[in-house]
Amino acid sequence: MNTIKIPVEVEKELNKISKVAGYLWQREWAERNAGNISLNLTSFFKKEDVLGIGEVVPFEFPKEVGGYVLFITGTGCYLRSLIDNIEEAACILYINEEATGYSIIWGGKREGFGPTCELISHASIHLFNTQNNPTHLAVLHTHPIELIVMSHHPLFDNEAELNRQIWMMCPEVKVFVPKGVHCTPYALSSTVELAKVTIEAFKTRNVSLWEKHGATSTGEDVEKAWDYLDVANKGAKLLLTAWGAGFQPAGLSNEQLTELEQFI
Numbered sequence: 001m002n003t004i005k006i007p008v009e010v011e012k013e014l015n016k017i018s019k020v021a022g023y024l025w026q027r028e029w030a031e032r033n034a035g036n037i038s039l040n041l042t043s044f045f046k047k048e049d050v051l052g053i054g055e056v057v058p059f060e061f062p063k064e065v066g067g068y069v070l071f072i073t074g075t076g077c078y079l080r081s082l083i084d085n086i087e088e089a090a091c092i093l094y095i096n097e098e099a100t101g102y103s104i105i106w107g108g109k110r111e112g113f114g115p116t117c118e119l120i121s122h123a124s125i126h127l128f129n130t131q132n133n134p135t136h137l138a139v140l141h142t143h144p145i146e147l148i149v150m151s152h153h154p155l156f157d158n159e160a161e162l163n164r165q166i167w168m169m170c171p172e173v174k175v176f177v178p179k180g181v182h183c184t185p186y187a188l189s190s191t192v193e194l195a196k197v198t199i200e201a202f203k204t205r206n207v208s209l210w211e212k213h214g215a216t217s218t219g220e221d222v223e224k225a226w227d228y229l230d231v232a233n234k235g236a237k238l239l240l241t242a243w244g245a246g247f248q249p250a251g252l253s254n255e256q257l258t259e260l261e262q263f264i
Ligand SMILES: [Zn+2]
Pocket: 034, 035, 141, 142, 143, 213, 214
């Protein structure tokens, strides 16, 4: 199979992905084939470099993503394989100009490889970011333990209060997840419906907490996307730890939370 030469800047991004995959595995946020990662690499490649490589696989994309070049993890692949086997567990694909299919231009070396079944969600989020948040090139979906637990709690039905209780646990949660967590209603994996509710989440919040499933964030690169999930999960973990110890935490006051807004 033909394959392209990876520019140095892209190589740096791939190294960050391998590093974050290690964090996800160690945190028990990426069991088996859980989670997926993508990166919008369109600006790193010239059209003539990506045309005519690989077979076109038909796929129904939103038409505006025609011409995108995306790094994306594979369906059924284990995220922990990204640590030292990224070319088997992920690929770079080029979406044709008509947005009717994609071709794999790098990686995907595993037998029977295909991109994650959440491809439609990732492509839709990248389109949303191009239009609304163009510096955010990375999308990270994973299964952060304490955030998932919170999505089973009655607080999940009261997004404002859930955020207040997470923010009140320590200043960094308010400062580094300033827009908070969106309580995204349950939708079946790999559906257009899930893509829709996730985009709704990113209109107002930093993190989309998929009810009874996992969480998704975007960032300038995969490390920044990871930071949103890591810090939000810290708030959830602190809250659950206090509850587990049998007390309702005092929490930062509303005045103290407002005072922190100068650092955002
Ligand atoms: Zn998941």
